[in-house]
Amino acid sequence: xxxxxxxxxxxxxxxxxxALFHALSGAAASACAAxxxxxxxxxxxxxxxxxxLYCGSCPASGKTQPSCTRGQATRATDIxxxxxxxxxxxxxxxxxxxxxxxxxxxxxxxxxFYNQDDTVTNQLQNGVRGLMLDMYDFEGDxxxxxxxxxxxxxxxxxxxxxxTLKEVEAFLTDNPREIVTIFIEDYVRTPxxxxxxxxxxxxxxxxxxxxxxxxxxxDWPSVxxxxxxxxxxxxxxxxxxxxxxxxIAYQWKYVLENAPGDPGIVPNACSNREESQPLNSxxxxxxxxxxxxxxxxxxxxxxxxxxxxxxxxxxxxxxxxKLMPNFLAVNFYMRSDGGGVFDIQDRMNGLTLxxxxxxxxCKPGAPFGVCKNISSTSxxxxxxxxxxxxxxxxxxxxxxxTNSFPFFGMRLLYIFVxxxxxx
Numbered sequence: 149x150x151x152x153x154x155x156x157x158x159x160x161x162x163x164x165x166x167a168l169f170h171a172l173s174g175a176a177a178s179a180c181a182a183x184x185x186x187x188x189x190x191x192x193x194x195x196x197x198x199x200x201l202y203c204g205s206c207p208a209s210g211k212t213q214p215s216c217t218r219g220q221a222t223r224a225t226d227i228x229x230x231x232x233x234x235x236x237x238x239x240x241x242x243x244x245x246x247x248x249x250x251x252x253x254x255x256x257x258x259x260x261f262y263n264q265d266d267t268v269t270n271q272l273q274n275g276v277r278g279l280m281l282d283m284y285d286f287e288g289d290x291x292x293x294x295x296x297x298x299x300x301x302x303x304x305x306x307x308x309x310x311x312t313l314k315e316v317e318a319f320l321t322d323n324p325r326e327i328v329t330i331f332i333e334d335y336v337r338t339p340x341x342x343x344x345x346x347x348x349x350x351x352x353x354x355x356x357x358x359x360x361x362x363x364x365x366x367d368w369p370s371v372x373x374x375x376x377x378x379x380x381x382x383x384x385x386x387x388x389x390x391x392x393x394x395x396i397a398y399q400w401k402y403v404l405e406n407a408p409g410d411p412g413i414v415p416n417a418c419s420n421r422e423e424s425q426p427l428n429s430x431x432x433x434x435x436x437x438x439x440x441x442x443x444x445x446x447x448x449x450x451x452x453x454x455x456x457x458x459x460x461x462x463x464x465x466x467x468x469x470k471l472m473p474n475f476l477a478v479n480f481y482m483r484s485d486g487g488g489v490f491d492i493q494d495r496m497n498g499l500t501l502x503x504x505x506x507x508x509x510c511k512p513g514a515p516f517g518v519c520k521n522i523s524s525t526s527x528x529x530x531x532x533x534x535x536x537x538x539x540x541x542x543x544x545x546x547x548x549x550t551n552s553f554p555f556f557g558m559r560l561l562y563i564f565v566x567x568x569x570x571x
Contacts, residue, residue, distance in 0.1 A: 237475070
């Protein structure tokens with residue numbers, strides 16, 4: 149093996165990559181004290197970045213040097229809480245359950261796409277307020293699943309849906325002022341299956357009753373009123389019959405929606421989803437904007453959220469007759485080269501709630517358009533730290549330091565192992 153010149157060169161490249169990575173990491177770590185690196189400052193791990201930031205890079209945008217990146221949303225309702233629910237923009241995770249490295253609950257290797265990096269609990273703690281869940285009948289229960297033609301298979305199944313709903317219940321219980329929306333792509337055929345599922349998850353105590361949901365484009369109650377009534381869980385289903393049969397709101401009776409997947413990311417175009425009424429119809433007062441490709445590519449998400457998304461928000465806003473999207477659905481929501489979806493959400497809420505460039509500039513009680521003087525690059529702290537990733541390899545969601553090995557070096561190391569095994 150040692151006499152193979154190609155293999156010797158390969159070994160040298162691998163270890164030079166390792167040395168370069170650690171040299172860069174060391175340089176980044178010395179740039180500032182622990183937990184003091186600000187947005188876009190160089191970093192090597194989560195310990196370096198200040199509150200609400202995490203350490204990541206975006207090779208898809210040509211930024212391979214890790215820097216502190218926003219990892220959590222601003223709670224707009226902590227700033228303005230007396231406006232109708234449909235005046236706010238809420239962050240939504242597409243296929244929230246489809247999580248990288250999620251263990252198999254079927255004992256079979258999963259073969260499917262992935263859309264998110266971290267647990268539903270982490271998503272909620274980081275400011276996500278809408279979950280897209282695909283629900284199927286499977287093994288005598290309701291499961292979360294990616295599947296084909298309405299049937300779940302053991303190699304596309306994720307877990308029983310009640311597991312995720314219990315995470316939602318725990319979050320709502322621990323955060324009595326928060327509101328969560330669930331959008332169900334519904335393939336459950338068991339009579340009363342969904343109603344039983346939410347009952348067993350102890351979520352009916354937070355249920356927003358269908359009979360009180362506004363129709364015909366009317367405003368929703370204020371978030372303050374919803375919290376007072378404990379109507380803090382909105383659930384929508386794609387199955388129209390479930391509204392009469394189980395008291396679960398039919399999504400496109402209450403929500404306008406643009407086309408999901410690749411049609412939803414075409415520049416300068418924002419067409420409605422086939423099931424939805426036209427975006428400018430004012431048929432409903434809630435507007436869901438999808439912004440994710442049909443085939444999710446984890447490492448492209450940081451670029452997608454750093455360029456293009458803001459322009460598409462403006463395109464859809466105009467297509468909907470100047471109706472700001474209330475829900476913004478994305479894959480890999482944390483990934484960007486700086487502020488990403490969190491900054492865009494702040495801009496959307498600022499413009500709608502108070503006429504300011506960012507929601508953190510809103511002055512409670514002040515006239516519309518009267519704003520505080522703030523730095524647009526400073527995220528609002530939430531009191532929690534994030535995680536670390538670099539390019540292709542995801543991270544620790546704790547505050548402990550996790551150095552991620554570069555993708556190129558990992559590929560070479562993989563080739564190296566194969567080369568050894570062939571001699």
